[in-house]
Amino acid sequence: MTTSQARPSRSRRVIQWGTGNAGRPALRAIVRHPDLELVGVHAHAPEKIGRDAAELCGLDAPTGVLATDDVDALLGLDADCVSYMVQGETRIRETIDELSRALAAGKNVVNTSLVFLVYPPSMPAALREPLDAACAEGGSTLFTSGLDPGWSGDVLPLAVACACETVDSIRVTEMMDYSTYEDPGFTGLFFGYGRPLSFEAPLFSPGAIAGGWGGMVHLVADALGWHVEELREEHERLPAPETFETAMGTIERGTCAGVRFELQGLIGGEPAVTAAHVNRLRADIGPDWPSLSGERSGYRIEVEGSPSYTCEIEPRGEHGDHNEAGILGTAARVINAIPAVCDAAPGLVTPLDLPIFTGPGRPR
Ligand SMILES: NC(=O)c1ccc[n+]([C@@H]2O[C@H](COP(=O)([O-])OP(=O)(O)OC[C@H]3O[C@@H](n4cnc5c(N)ncnc54)[C@H](OP(=O)(O)O)[C@@H]3O)[C@@H](O)[C@H]2O)c1
The missing domain is CATH 3.40.50.720 (NAD(P)-binding Rossmann-like Domain)
Structure with missing residues (x-):
């Protein structure tokens, strides 16, 4: 080595x-x-x-x-x-x-x-x-x-794929609760937390998700010898059921308290490499959205192939916080x-x- x-x-x-x-x-x-x-x-x-x-x-x-x-x-x-x-x-x-x-x-x-x-x-x-x-x-x-973008979506899935005879698809999902992330000025505004669901959050302007995560998708595809034919963006937001405080600021009832989005790298119309995010500000937002086991925060890496692998990675900082670790x-x-x-x-x-x-x- x-x-x-x-x-x-x-x-x-x-x-x-x-x-x-x-x-x-x-x-x-x-x-x-x-x-x-x-x-x-x-x-x-x-x-x-x-x-x-x-x-x-x-x-x-x-x-x-x-x-x-x-x-x-x-x-x-x-x-x-x-x-x-x-x-x-x-x-x-x-x-x-x-x-x-x-x-x-x-x-x-x-x-x-x-x-x-x-x-x-x-x-x-x-x-x-x-x-x-x-x-x-x-x-x-x-x-x-x-x-993310970076380590969670490039060397980690590629390290997993090292032990596949063949690879069919790769999906990496960040599932981080951002309520302790002290970045209201950039991430808070960019994702639209605490704003009305109609707010034109910069992240959801056409091409913005591809701009941020397209590199990760193309890197993984190129490493596998694939050519991504098209990038598809999806996103969804959910409101706060009541007013609560976070490091992202006060989240008033009815304003954005959860963001889910993904970027799919399509080959033959099917997602081959996907970079996804599920970023709640409270664990009970979006119960139907994916979660890590035990409601932990971190990354799920799914490599479908022969064999297939699912990994969950939980970053923890010195004081136990995942955003500090991130x-x-x-x-x-x-x-x-x-x-x-x-x-x-x-x-x-x-x-x-x-x-x-x-x-x-x-x-x-
Ligand atoms: N890929 C990933 O996983 C990942 C994760 C986190 C961050 N990032 C990226 O890393 C970069 C830094 O993130 P961060 O969270 O550390 O950012 P930050 O705390 O918001 O800002 C970093 C520094 O930028 C300087 N700055 C702000 N406005 C400026 C201006 N107008 N002119 C010159 N300097 C200015 C400030 O320097 P002073 O304090 O000296 O004033 C500030 O401390 C961002 O681009 C972010 O998107 C990537």
Whole structure:
């Protein structure tokens, strides 16, 4: 088995760009990682500028690395990799420009922003070409992932399919209760939680689900040697039976409290690869919708073939919460990729281009 787990001869020098939901656990992971060294931090909010990275991510011991918004100074640092976790979906053009700037400056980039980047071969050329050109200019590599889209819908089902003689279809469903997910500003608005069911939530505008999850569907199909002929989007929302409080905000009675959607990659009119979501804000919303056993939150991976497999994955954070685990897992998925991405050939890479890698084992 080829893995990237052999310890590198020197630490990789990393700049963390973004100190939000994903950026904070990423900072902690970089500081604690035995093979990584934090050399720079970019922050946007004026109150974060000049503060030590440790303070921004809840670590006690100062790192000596102070947050800055000076991009030229950051990209002028001697660094192997930028870990980019800025809010991307509300600023697509700026994000492509910032990623391109880092890549052209010769920095490899691991990234969670702009989820359609998880599989660059399926991206529109107009968005991919500046990134390709920047990689060529800088001799650098870009890898984008997360938990979903990302890990749950690419390496996990493909790992399961490794033990099939033949595969007929793959379906991955995220079934996460989002009531503890502190992201009302983006996910809350994007999914339309707490808004009337008639609200034109951005997620349900035609093409938006395909934009977010199409990469995942195409990646899995390509790995299986399939050509997806058509993408089909479905969605459904359910109202709150009464008013209740969540980390997504107050959900008034009758407003959106549950979202179910899926993207089917069709071959011969049949779903071959499906990326699905069931995101309730309370366990009793949508009793007819799919659930994990025991009403847990996580992912169900269904590989139909010979043989067939069904797996349930339940992420749990340090305090038992699945949303805390989800955001930490998103950060860890790309931070752990840094050595492999630094060693990869220049260009836009996917999990299909990288060896197996894991988080570092705790010293025992
Ligand atoms: N695939 C997955 O599983 C997955 C999971 C979670 C997130 N994501 C993606 O990862 C990215 C980061 O997510 P997140 O939850 O960490 O986002 P977030 O907390 O909402 O925002 C991240 C950071 O973006 C910066 N920012 C916000 N508006 C900005 C602006 N106008 N100009 C410059 N910087 C700005 C802020 O930096 P400061 O704090 O320094 O001001 C903020 O901390 C998003 O694109 C998200 O979609 C993917």
